[in-house]
Amino acid sequence: MDNRPYRRDPSPVKHKVQYASAMTFIAGFNYADGVLLCADTEYTSTQKLQASKIFSTTYNDGSHSIISFTGNMMYGRMGIQEIEYALEDMPRPRTYRAMRSAVVAVLHAFHHQHLFSQSDVPTVSYLIAVWPAVSRTPRTWLLSTELTAVVNIRGYDCLGIGSDLGHYLIRPKYKGQGAHLSRAATERIALGTFREVKRQV
Secondary structure (H helix, E strand, O other), X not given: OOOOOOOOOOOOOOOEEEOOOOEOEEEEEEEOOEEEEEXXXXXXXXXXXXXXXXXXXXXXOXXXXXXXXXXXXXXXXXXXXXXHHHHHOOOOOOOHHHHHHHHHHHHHXXXXXXXXXXXXXXXXXXXXXXXXXXXXXXXXXXXEEEOOEEXXXXXXXXXXXXXXXXXXXXXXXXXXXXXXXXXXHXXXXXXXXXXXXXXXX
16 A cells, blocks of 8 residues: 655646556456456466466355456465455445445555655556445445546446457447346457457557
8 A cells, every 4th residue: 555645745646657568458247146357367467377367265254255356466366465455344234335445545545655656656456346245236346446546336347458448349249238238248248358458469
Protein backbone atom coordinates (compact mmCIF):
# COMPACT_ATOMS: atom_id res chain seq x y z
CA MET A 1 0.00 0.00 0.00
CA ASP A 2 6.18 5.53 1.54
CA ASN A 3 3.27 7.32 2.70
CA ARG A 4 3.45 10.65 0.95
CA PRO A 5 -0.06 12.06 0.67
CA TYR A 6 1.06 15.52 1.89
CA ARG A 7 3.97 17.78 0.89
CA ARG A 8 5.09 21.18 2.15
CA ASP A 9 6.35 22.00 -1.33
CA PRO A 10 3.32 23.61 -3.07
CA SER A 11 4.37 22.38 -6.50
CA PRO A 12 2.29 19.46 -7.81
CA VAL A 13 3.50 15.92 -7.34
CA LYS A 14 4.49 14.46 -10.70
CA HIS A 15 4.53 10.74 -11.38
CA LYS A 16 5.47 8.99 -14.57
CA VAL A 17 2.92 6.24 -14.91
CA GLN A 18 4.39 3.17 -16.55
CA TYR A 19 1.89 1.40 -18.78
CA ALA A 20 4.16 -1.60 -19.01
CA SER A 21 4.12 -4.62 -21.24
CA ALA A 22 3.54 -6.75 -18.14
CA MET A 23 -0.17 -6.59 -18.81
CA THR A 24 -3.03 -8.90 -19.63
CA PHE A 25 -6.65 -8.68 -20.74
CA ILE A 26 -9.52 -9.12 -18.29
CA ALA A 27 -13.26 -8.63 -18.57
CA GLY A 28 -16.23 -8.64 -16.22
CA PHE A 29 -19.92 -8.95 -17.13
CA ASN A 30 -23.14 -8.60 -15.22
CA TYR A 31 -25.66 -11.15 -16.48
CA ALA A 32 -29.10 -12.29 -15.36
CA ASP A 33 -27.95 -14.50 -12.49
CA GLY A 34 -24.68 -12.93 -11.36
CA VAL A 35 -21.28 -11.75 -12.54
CA LEU A 36 -18.82 -13.42 -14.93
CA LEU A 37 -15.10 -12.61 -14.57
CA CYS A 38 -12.67 -13.68 -17.30
CA ALA A 39 -8.90 -13.44 -17.73
CA ASP A 40 -6.26 -14.95 -19.92
CA THR A 41 -3.52 -16.97 -18.24
CA GLU A 42 -0.44 -15.41 -19.83
CA TYR A 43 1.82 -12.86 -18.17
CA THR A 44 3.99 -10.96 -20.61
CA SER A 45 6.99 -8.98 -19.35
CA THR A 46 10.61 -10.00 -19.91
CA GLN A 47 9.28 -13.51 -20.41
CA LYS A 48 5.93 -15.24 -20.83
CA LEU A 49 4.46 -17.14 -17.89
CA GLN A 50 1.24 -19.09 -17.42
CA ALA A 51 -0.63 -18.52 -14.17
CA SER A 52 -4.09 -17.82 -12.83
CA LYS A 53 -5.22 -14.20 -12.61
CA ILE A 54 -8.53 -14.83 -10.85
CA PHE A 55 -8.57 -15.29 -7.08
CA SER A 56 -11.61 -16.38 -5.06
CA THR A 57 -12.13 -16.15 -1.29
CA THR A 58 -15.05 -17.06 0.99
CA TYR A 59 -15.28 -15.26 4.34
CA ASN A 60 -16.56 -16.43 7.70
CA ASP A 61 -20.11 -15.13 7.22
CA GLY A 62 -20.52 -16.63 3.75
CA SER A 63 -19.59 -13.46 1.85
CA HIS A 64 -17.41 -13.91 -1.24
CA SER A 65 -14.90 -11.98 -3.30
CA ILE A 66 -13.47 -12.85 -6.70
CA ILE A 67 -10.66 -10.63 -7.96
CA SER A 68 -8.89 -10.42 -11.31
CA PHE A 69 -6.10 -8.02 -12.20
CA THR A 70 -4.12 -6.58 -15.06
CA GLY A 71 -0.71 -4.96 -14.80
CA ASN A 72 2.43 -5.69 -12.82
CA MET A 73 2.29 -9.30 -11.60
CA MET A 74 3.91 -8.93 -8.16
CA TYR A 75 2.13 -5.72 -7.21
CA GLY A 76 -1.11 -7.08 -8.64
CA ARG A 77 -0.98 -10.13 -6.40
CA MET A 78 0.14 -8.08 -3.42
CA GLY A 79 -2.85 -5.78 -3.87
CA ILE A 80 -5.20 -8.76 -4.02
CA GLN A 81 -3.80 -10.10 -0.75
CA GLU A 82 -4.26 -6.69 0.89
CA ILE A 83 -7.87 -6.51 -0.31
CA GLU A 84 -8.62 -10.04 0.92
CA TYR A 85 -7.02 -9.35 4.32
CA ALA A 86 -9.09 -6.18 4.71
CA LEU A 87 -12.33 -7.95 3.79
CA GLU A 88 -11.46 -10.84 6.10
CA ASP A 89 -10.79 -8.47 9.04
CA MET A 90 -14.05 -6.54 8.58
CA PRO A 91 -16.59 -6.69 11.39
CA ARG A 92 -19.72 -8.63 10.57
CA PRO A 93 -22.18 -8.26 9.03
CA ARG A 94 -20.44 -7.52 5.74
CA THR A 95 -22.60 -5.28 3.56
CA TYR A 96 -21.87 -4.19 0.00
CA ARG A 97 -21.13 -0.60 1.04
CA ALA A 98 -18.76 -1.75 3.78
CA MET A 99 -16.94 -4.12 1.43
CA ARG A 100 -16.63 -1.44 -1.24
CA SER A 101 -15.33 1.09 1.33
CA ALA A 102 -12.71 -1.44 2.43
CA VAL A 103 -11.55 -1.88 -1.18
CA VAL A 104 -11.33 1.93 -1.65
CA ALA A 105 -9.28 2.32 1.53
CA VAL A 106 -6.91 -0.51 0.63
CA LEU A 107 -6.24 0.75 -2.89
CA HIS A 108 -5.62 4.31 -1.69
CA ALA A 109 -3.09 3.14 0.91
CA PHE A 110 -1.57 0.56 -1.44
CA HIS A 111 -0.90 3.03 -4.23
CA HIS A 112 0.46 5.76 -1.95
CA GLN A 113 2.69 3.46 0.06
CA HIS A 114 4.02 1.18 -2.69
CA LEU A 115 3.41 2.54 -6.19
CA PHE A 116 3.34 6.34 -6.24
CA SER A 117 6.70 6.49 -4.42
CA GLN A 118 8.45 5.05 -7.49
CA SER A 119 9.77 7.14 -10.37
CA ASP A 120 8.17 4.79 -12.91
CA VAL A 121 4.82 3.98 -11.33
CA PRO A 122 3.80 0.35 -11.96
CA THR A 123 0.16 0.10 -12.97
CA VAL A 124 -2.33 -2.37 -11.56
CA SER A 125 -6.07 -2.42 -12.18
CA TYR A 126 -8.69 -4.79 -10.83
CA LEU A 127 -12.10 -6.20 -11.61
CA ILE A 128 -13.67 -7.30 -8.34
CA ALA A 129 -16.88 -9.22 -7.76
CA VAL A 130 -18.24 -9.11 -4.21
CA TRP A 131 -21.20 -10.98 -2.80
CA PRO A 132 -22.17 -9.74 0.68
CA ALA A 133 -23.89 -12.26 2.88
CA VAL A 134 -26.15 -9.49 4.22
CA SER A 135 -28.21 -7.66 1.61
CA ARG A 136 -31.83 -6.63 1.13
CA THR A 137 -31.62 -7.97 -2.40
CA PRO A 138 -28.92 -10.67 -2.53
CA ARG A 139 -26.73 -10.09 -5.58
CA THR A 140 -23.16 -9.94 -6.78
CA TRP A 141 -21.64 -6.52 -7.34
CA LEU A 142 -18.97 -5.78 -9.96
CA LEU A 143 -16.29 -3.17 -9.22
CA SER A 144 -13.68 -1.79 -11.62
CA THR A 145 -10.56 0.11 -10.55
CA GLU A 146 -8.01 2.48 -12.11
CA LEU A 147 -5.23 3.71 -9.82
CA THR A 148 -7.17 4.69 -6.67
CA ALA A 149 -10.57 5.04 -8.36
CA VAL A 150 -13.19 2.36 -7.65
CA VAL A 151 -16.54 2.35 -9.46
CA ASN A 152 -19.57 0.08 -9.49
CA ILE A 153 -20.15 -1.41 -12.95
CA ARG A 154 -23.77 -2.09 -13.88
CA GLY A 155 -22.98 -3.50 -17.31
CA TYR A 156 -19.56 -4.79 -18.29
CA ASP A 157 -15.97 -3.59 -18.33
CA CYS A 158 -12.67 -4.77 -19.79
CA LEU A 159 -9.16 -3.69 -18.83
CA GLY A 160 -5.58 -4.15 -19.96
CA ILE A 161 -3.92 -4.54 -23.32
CA GLY A 162 -6.63 -5.02 -25.90
CA SER A 163 -9.34 -3.24 -23.92
CA ASP A 164 -10.16 -0.85 -26.79
CA LEU A 165 -10.68 -3.82 -29.10
CA GLY A 166 -12.57 -5.60 -26.34
CA HIS A 167 -15.04 -2.73 -25.99
CA TYR A 168 -15.45 -2.59 -29.78
CA LEU A 169 -16.32 -6.30 -29.89
CA ILE A 170 -18.46 -6.51 -26.75
CA ARG A 171 -20.53 -3.32 -26.92
CA PRO A 172 -22.79 -4.16 -29.90
CA LYS A 173 -23.51 -7.66 -28.58
CA TYR A 174 -24.09 -6.59 -24.98
CA LYS A 175 -25.83 -3.24 -25.43
CA GLY A 176 -29.55 -3.26 -24.71
CA GLN A 177 -29.50 -6.76 -23.18
CA GLY A 178 -26.58 -6.73 -20.80
CA ALA A 179 -27.59 -7.78 -17.34
CA HIS A 180 -30.59 -9.70 -18.78
CA LEU A 181 -28.42 -12.12 -20.76
CA SER A 182 -28.12 -15.75 -19.70
CA ARG A 183 -24.83 -17.11 -18.45
CA ALA A 184 -24.40 -19.17 -21.62
CA ALA A 185 -24.95 -16.12 -23.87
CA THR A 186 -22.53 -14.06 -21.77
CA GLU A 187 -19.90 -16.80 -21.95
CA ARG A 188 -20.22 -16.89 -25.75
CA ILE A 189 -19.58 -13.14 -25.93
CA ALA A 190 -16.61 -13.48 -23.59
CA LEU A 191 -15.03 -16.42 -25.41
CA GLY A 192 -15.38 -14.79 -28.82
CA THR A 193 -13.90 -11.56 -27.50
CA PHE A 194 -10.92 -13.24 -25.86
CA ARG A 195 -10.10 -15.27 -28.97
CA GLU A 196 -10.08 -12.15 -31.14
CA VAL A 197 -8.15 -10.00 -28.66
CA LYS A 198 -5.46 -12.64 -28.17
CA ARG A 199 -5.24 -13.12 -31.95
CA GLN A 200 -4.75 -9.43 -32.72
CA VAL A 201 -2.88 -8.05 -29.68
